[in-house]
Amino acid sequence: MPNIFRIIQLILPWISIVFLPKRSFKQYLPVSLFASLLVTGMCLLAIPYKWWVVKGGLKVKTLNDGSFIFGPFLVGTLWIFHLTFGNLKRYFGVNLIMDSLFSFPLCYLFQKLKLFKLVNFRPKHIFFSFITFSLIIYGYEVLIKRIK
Template sequence: MPNIIRIIQLILPWISIIFLPKKSFKLYLPVSLFASLLVTGMCLLAVPYKWWVVKGGWKVKLLNDGSFILGPFLVGTLWIFHLTFGNLKRYLGLNLIMDILFSFPLSYLFQKLRLFKLVNFRPKHIFFSFITFALVIYGYQLLIKRIK
């Protein structure tokens, strides 16, 4: 069952890309990749600090983290920037909603589905990490826009 969830989690968001304008994809891909890099760093730090564990060893953890980062996180970041960039209130509001959903009900659901188990990290830590990332990547996109 977890492998099916991982595959769906990876593929389903990419299907939505057909509805994203090509210009937005090109414009927001760098910030989405940067955001994905931040989450990858968090996932790497999760190992020595035992923030969460994935049953099945490092290969399964890699599949788990990769399907989330390259699926809903990367594609979700593209969509959030497409829908909100230029309007900080709307950006923060949408991020707040998405981060609450992932941090609380979805993290509980994913734990019930045995994708991972939080150990030294709590849903509130996920929430505050993602909100911090949202602020950092918005600034990064502003910088990219200013340079261009």
């Protein structure tokens, strides 16, 4: 069951890319990759600090993290920037909603599905980390736009 979930989680968001304008994909791919790098860093820090654990060890953790980061997280970041960039209030509002959904109901669901178990991290920590990341990457995109 977890393998099927990981495959769906990785592939399904990419199907939506056919509806994303090519220009937006090219424009927001760098910031989406940067955001993915931030989350990858958080996932790497989770190992020594035992923020969460995954049954099956490092290999399974890598599959879980990778399918989330390079599936819904990366593609979701592309879509959020496409739909909201240039309007900070809308961007922040959409991120509040999406980060709340992931941090609370989806986090509990993923734990019930035994994809991971939070140890020294709580849903509120995930929420505040993702909100912080959203502000950092918005600033990054503004900086990229100014340089161009």
